[in-house]
Amino acid sequence: MPFMKTERKKEIIHTAARLFKEKGYNAVSMRDLAESLGIKASSLYNHIASKQEILGYIILDVAENFTEHITRVFPQEISTTKKLEAIVENHIEITLKKTDFLACMNNDWMHLDKANKQQYLTLRNAYEFKVREILGEGMKQNELKSTDLEITLFSLLSTLRTLYLWYSKNNNFNEEKIKQDLRQILLSGVIK
Amino acid sequence: MPFMKTERKKEIIHTAARLFKEKGYNAVSMRDLAESLGIKASSLYNHIASKQEILGYIILDVAENFTEHITRVFPQEISTTKKLEAIVENHIEITLKKTDFLACMNNDWMHLDKANKQQYLTLRNAYEFKVREILGEGMKQNELKSTDLEITLFSLLSTLRTLYLWYSKNNNFNEEKIKQDLRQILLSGVIK
DNA sequence: AAACAAAACTAACGATTGTTAGTTTTGTTT
DNA sequence: AAACAAAACTAACAATCGTTAGTTTTGTTT
Numbered sequence: 426m427p428f429m430k431t432e433r434k435k436e437i438i439h440t441a442a443r444l445f446k447e448k449g450y451n452a453v454s455m456r457d458l459a460e461s462l463g464i465k466a467s468s469l470y471n472h473i474a475s476k477q478e479i480l481g482y483i484i485l486d487v488a489e490n491f492t493e494h495i496t497r498v499f500p501q502e503i504s505t506t507k508k509l510e511a512i513v514e515n516h517i518e519i520t521l522k523k524t525d526f527l528a529c530m531n532n533d534w535m536h537l538d539k540a541n542k543q544q545y546l547t548l549r550n551a552y553e554f555k556v557r558e559i560l561g562e563g564m565k566q567n568e569l570k571s572t573d574l575e576i577t578l579f580s581l582l583s584t585l586r587t588l589y590l591w592y593s594k595n596n597n598f599n600e601e602k603i604k605q606d607l608r609q610i611l612l613s614g615v616i617k
Numbered sequence: 618m619p620f621m622k623t624e625r626k627k628e629i630i631h632t633a634a635r636l637f638k639e640k641g642y643n644a645v646s647m648r649d650l651a652e653s654l655g656i657k658a659s660s661l662y663n664h665i666a667s668k669q670e671i672l673g674y675i676i677l678d679v680a681e682n683f684t685e686h687i688t689r690v691f692p693q694e695i696s697t698t699k700k701l702e703a704i705v706e707n708h709i710e711i712t713l714k715k716t717d718f719l720a721c722m723n724n725d726w727m728h729l730d731k732a733n734k735q736q737y738l739t740l741r742n743a744y745e746f747k748v749r750e751i752l753g754e755g756m757k758q759n760e761l762k763s764t765d766l767e768i769t770l771f772s773l774l775s776t777l778r779t780l781y782l783w784y785s786k787n788n789n790f791n792e793e794k795i796k797q798d799l800r801q802i803l804l805s806g807v808i809k
Numbered sequence: 810a811a812a813c814a815a816a817a818c819t820a821a822c823g824a825t826t827g828t829t830a831g832t833t834t835t836g837t838t839t
Numbered sequence: 840a841a842a843c844a845a846a847a848c849t850a851a852c853a854a855t856c857g858t859t860a861g862t863t864t865t866g867t868t869t
Contacts, residue, residue: 433816451643452728455857464817467858471816476857532724536644576798579783584772587779591771606765610772625846647827656847659828663846668827 434472437462441479442525450480450533481541484534487526488548490519499555505563506612509581512556513607516585517600520592527589556582581611626664629654633671634717642672642725673733676726679718680740682711691747697755698804701773704748705799708777709792712784719781748774773803 440461444453455476459466473479494515498508519527534545557578563569569577584607592598632653636645647668651658665671686707690700711719726737749770755761776799784790 448727449641449643451641454855456855465819467819467860468817470858535640570801572801573794573798575787576783576795577802580776580799580802583779583782584775587775590775591768595767602765603768606768607772609762609764610769646825648825657849659830659849660847662828 437469437472438479438482439525442483442529445480445483445533446525446528450529450536477538477541480529480533480537483526484530484537484545485541485548487519487523487530488545490523491515491552492548495552495555499559505559505566505568508559509563509612510608512559513585513611514604516588517604517607520588521598521600524589524592531586531589553578553582584611629661629664630671630674631717634675634721637672637675637725638717638720642721642728669730669733672721672725672729675718676722676729676737677733677740679711679715679722680737682715683707683744684740687744687747691751697751697758697760700751701755701804702800704751705777705803706796708780709796709799712780713790713792716781716784723778723781745770745774776803 437458441453441458444458444461455466455469459469462469495512498511498515501508530545534542537545557574560569560578560581561574564571564574629650633645633650636650636653647658647661651661654661687704690703690707693700722737726734729737749766752761752770752773753766756763756766
C-alpha cells in the first residue's frame with residue numbers, strides 16, 4: 426500500500442487534535458490515540474517521529490495561518506475598521522475550519538518543546554504587534570475611541586481566541602450572522 | 618507541632634495552584650509539588666488525600682466565589698448596567714486575589730473527577746444563566762442594545778475569564794483604571 | 810509468481826506516575 | 840523526663856508512559 430504517502434499521517438494528526446482538544450495533550454496517551462485509529466501504539470511510529478512532533482505540527486500549522494493572513498492585510502491601504510473586520514472574519518473562518526487545531530493551540534502551546542515553543546511565541550508576538558499597530562493607527566486617525574490600547578487589544582483577542590468554545594456549544598453557527606454580530610459587539614463598542 | 622492544623626494544607630494547595638497554572642494539572646507530578654515545598658512526595662499525604670482532592674479544592678473554591686457574588690447581586694433592584702458593573706468588578710477582584718486558582722479553573726476543570734466536574738459545571742451553568750438573564754432583562758427594558766444575546770454573553774465572559782492572562786503580562790495593573798477601561802470597552806459597546 | 814515496501818503487529822525497555830506501608834524525626838504538652 | 844501526635848522520612852508497589860527492535864501481514868509492482 427505505498428500509494429498513500431502522507432494521508433495516514435494527516436489522519437493521525439487530525440485525530441490527535443480532536444483528542445487533545447477534549448482532554449489536553451498530556452492526558453492523551455499514544456495508546457489512546459492509536460485506539461482511536463484502530464491500531465496499536467507502536468504502529469503510529471511508522472508515520473510520525475514522536476508525540477511532540479504531532480503537537481508541533483498542529484500548533485505551528487494554525488499559527489502560520491494567522492500569520493499569513495495578517496501579513497497580507499496589515500500593509501493594505503484600507504481603513505482601520507476594514508482591517509479589523511478582515512481580522513475578525515479570519516478568526517471566524519479558522520474557528521470553523523480548524524476548530525480542533527485552534528483549541529489545541531490555545532490550550533497546549535506551553536507543552537511544545539523548546540524550539541517549537543519559541544517559534545510559536547515569536548509568531549504570536551508578531552501577530553499581536555500588528556493588531557496593536559492597527560488599533561493604534563485607528564486611534565491616532567481618530568477612527569477609534571481612545572480607550573487604553575492594551576486593554577482594547579486584550580479584550581478583542583480574548584473574544585476571538587475563545588470563539589471555538591462558543592462554536593462548540595451552538596450548532597446553529599451561522600458564519601454570516603456571527604460575523605455581523607461580532608462586528609457590532611467588538612467594533613461598535615470601539616468605533617466612534 | 619500540632620498547632621498548625623490546616624495551615625500546611627493551604628500552603629500545599631496554593632503551591633499546587635501556582636504550578637498547575639504554569640504547567641497544567643497533568644504536567645505537574647506530586648514529586649514536583651513536593652520539591653517546591655522542600656519535602657518528599659509521600660509527605661504530602663499527611664495533609665491531603667490525593668492529587669485530585671487538591672484540584673477539586675482549588676476549582677470549587679473559586680467557582681463558589683463567583684456563585685456567591687452573583688447570587689447576591691442578581692436579585693437586587695438596581696439597573697442592569699449597575700449589575701454588570703458589579704460583575705465586572707468581581708471578576709477583577711478575583712483575578713487579582715486568586716490569580717492562580719482562577720487560571721487553574723479555566724484550564725484544568727476538565728481534569729476533575731466525575732463528581733467534582735459535575736458540581737463545577739452545575740455552578741458554571743447557573744452563573745452563565747444569571748448573567749444571561751441580566752443581559753436579557755437589560756435588552757427588554759431597552760437599556761442595552763439588542764444584539765444577539767448569546768454572542769454578547771459569550772464575548773463578555775470570554776474577556777472576563779481570561780483577564781488573568783493579561784494581568785500576568787502587565788504588572789502595572791491598576792485596579793481602578795482597569796475597571797473603568799473594561800466598563801468602557803465591554804459595556805459602552807453594548808449600552809445605548 | 811517473485812520481489813518489494815508500506816504499515817501493521819508482538820514484546821519489551823527504562824522512566825515516571827500516584828500512592829501506600831512502615832519508620833523516624835520534630836516539637837509540644839503533661 | 841515521659842508521652843504524644845504531627846509531619847517528615849525511606850522504600851517500594853503496580854500501573855502507565857513514550858518509544859524501540861524485530862517480525863509479520865498487506866497490497867502493489869514487476
